[in-house]
Amino acid sequence: MDLTAPSIESFLSDLKPHFVVHDFTHWLPSLTHCLGIKSIYRCSISPATVGYLLSPERKINEKPLTEADFKAPPPSFPPSSIKLFPHEVRQVTSETLKQFGRDISFIERQMISFSDSDAISFKSCKEMEGPYYDYVEDNSKSQ
Numbered sequence: 018m019d020l021t022a023p024s025i026e027s028f029l030s031d032l033k034p035h036f037v038v039h040d041f042t043h044w045l046p047s048l049t050h051c052l053g054i055k056s057i058y059r060c061s062i063s064p065a066t067v068g069y070l071l072s073p074e075r076k077i078n079e080k081p082l083t084e085a086d087f088k089a090p091p092p093s094f095p096p097s098s099i100k101l102f103p104h105e106v107r108q109v110t111s112e113t114l115k116q117f118g119r120d121i122s123f124i125e126r127q128m129i130s131f132s133d134s135d136a137i138s139f140k141s142c143k144e145m146e147g148p149y150y151d152y153v154e155d156n157s158k159s160q
Contacts, residue, residue, distance in 0.1 A: 019119050022048060029054060038138070043126040046133035058134035062127075063141055064149035069099055070109065071127055073156050078128070084110045095148035131157065 026048055029037065036055040039045045046056040060067065074091035075082065087106045090099060101109065113124040131137060137157070143150055 019044065026052070036135070039130070039134075041123075041126045041130050043121065043129035043133075046130065046135070050133075055135040056133070057136045057138055058130045059138045059140075060127075060130075061140065064139050064146045064153050065097065065099065067127075067131075067139075068094055068149045068152045068156070070113065071124065071131070072152075077124060082110065082113060082124070086110075093152070095152050 022044055025045070029049065029052055033052075034054060036057055037045065037049050038057045038059050040059055040061060046058070049056040062070075069090055070087070071077065072091040072094065074093065075086055084106045087101060087109050090097070114122050117123050117126060137153075139146075139150070141150075
């Protein structure tokens with residue numbers, strides 16, 4: 018999908034939409050901003066998972082993540098019953114650090130999509146995941 022950027026840019030230049038909804042296509046927000054188009058990140062990951070795994074409290078941009086980082090939730094994460102077993106911690110660590118496309122990890126794609134988009138959308142509801150929505154929102158503001 019990374020190799021489609023020139024085609025997408027040409028298409029968006031011709032179409033001139035008001036906004037573009039995207040998933041973890043991390044390069045799309047910067048492309049749309051250059052064209053004066055808003056970008057909306059449609060996150061397929063639940064707010065609870067995003068808060069647990071991608072919290073800025075984990076200092077993701079400052080150091081490589083290790084299995085130890087995922088054994089416990091971030092310090093101000095809402096009380097929950099989320100407890101990862103050792104095999105889950107290994108899997109999460111492996112998947113988040115795996116390279117997707119052009120020398121960029123899954124977690125880097127997610128973080129760039131979150132930070133560079135004009136808005137974020139989740140497929141969930143506040144009644145079910147309210148504290149996690151609030152946590153993600155509060156931590157997004159602090160970036």
